[in-house]
Amino acid sequence: MGECNTCPSGETCSKDKDKCMLEFNSLSNVKKIIGVMSGKGGVGKSTVSALVAKHLSEEGYKVGVLDADITGPSIPRLLGVSKEKVMVSDNVMYPAKTKDNISVMSLNLLMDESQPVIWRGPMIAGVVKQFWTDTYWAELDYLIIDMPPGTGDVALTVMQSIPIDGVVMVSIPQDMVSMIVSKAVSMAKQMNINVYGVVENMSYIKCPDCDKKIKLFSDEESDKFLQDMDLELLGELPMVKSVSGLEKNTDKPLDEDVKEVMENIASKILKKATN
Numbered sequence: 001m002g003e004c005n006t007c008p009s010g011e012t013c014s015k016d017k018d019k020c021m022l023e024f025n026s027l028s029n030v031k032k033i034i035g036v037m038s039g040k041g042g043v044g045k046s047t048v049s050a051l052v053a054k055h056l057s058e059e060g061y062k063v064g065v066l067d068a069d070i071t072g073p074s075i076p077r078l079l080g081v082s083k084e085k086v087m088v089s090d091n092v093m094y095p096a097k098t099k100d101n102i103s104v105m106s107l108n109l110l111m112d113e114s115q116p117v118i119w120r121g122p123m124i125a126g127v128v129k130q131f132w133t134d135t136y137w138a139e140l141d142y143l144i145i146d147m148p149p150g151t152g153d154v155a156l157t158v159m160q161s162i163p164i165d166g167v168v169m170v171s172i173p174q175d176m177v178s179m180i181v182s183k184a185v186s187m188a189k190q191m192n193i194n195v196y197g198v199v200e201n202m203s204y205i206k207c208p209d210c211d212k213k214i215k216l217f218s219d220e221e222s223d224k225f226l227q228d229m230d231l232e233l234l235g236e237l238p239m240v241k242s243v244s245g246l247e248k249n250t251d252k253p254l255d256e257d258v259k260e261v262m263e264n265i266a267s268k269i270l271k272k273a274t275n
């Protein structure tokens with residue numbers, strides 16, 4: 001259902017509120033849609049989207065990833081399908097499949113990845129909408145959306161036209177980043193989208209000699225951010241080589257400690273999504 005109070009068309013719109021969301025192609029059946037958002041660039045939104053998708057798939061769920069980060073699409077590389085292409089037939093797009101059977105839709109699977117996307121907002125938003133309406137997602141338990149960066153018109157259109165069940169916020173423990181991420185949190189709340197909680201990425205590094213966790217920023221700042229925004233911490237992901245090199249190691253299992261963190265994050269997300 002559309003959210004009239006946040007819609008730019010406001011009172012001038014004559015649409016039936018119940019029919020405001022985009023229609024989904026009738027060949028697909030997606031049970032839950034989870035957005036991964038940040039507000040601030042480069043904090044690990046796409047990395048977390050890919051890690052959550054991989055983990056859910058390992059748990060036996062049918063998973064898809066819609067790469068709505070149209071101007072900086074990195075999902076195909078992170079999931080090891082950057083050499084694949086999307087098949088289009090009779091106006092239906094068929095997503096690429098990873099080795100572990102995750103369905104992936106991204107602009108980089110439709111065009112040369114070295115070409116920039118020099119498009120205005122409405123065109124970008126139009127493509128994201130098509131990734132929802134014209135893609136044969138088939139049967140999915142979870143569709144993860146790597147959300148458009150920021151809180152601008154593309155993110156707004158996606159939130160208003162795709163029935164997202166909840167969003168996971170990605171942040172890093174730094175005051176300035178928290179301030180910007182809090183804008184994305186407020187945006188989701190204003191759109192009546194459930195915010196499942198925050199993944200604190202690059203939370204710490206581990207000493208290679210003694211395994212001690214080294215935090216680069218004070219816990220106080222992150223605690224205050226979570227408290228002020230009334231958010232649950234879903235997990236703290238360390239800054240590690242295996243994650244920064246994810247695209248080169250798509251077939252390799254994750255480090256044990258990253259795996260454990262992801263297990264906890266995914267189980268919290270599932271609990272929230274199925275509540």
Ligand SMILES: Nc1ncnc2c1ncn2[C@@H]1O[C@H](COP(=O)(O)OP(=O)(O)OP(=O)(O)O)[C@@H](O)[C@H]1O
Nearest residue numbers: 041042043044045046047072202238239240243244
């Ligand atoms: N936990 C981590 N440890 C090490 N490197 C990381 C971690 N998380 C992300 N990175 C690296 O940080 C960079 C940015 O990550 P990513 O592309 O996921 O961020 P993003 O928020 O999606 O960025 P954008 O704003 O461009 O969409 C990437 O090079 C990624 O490999």
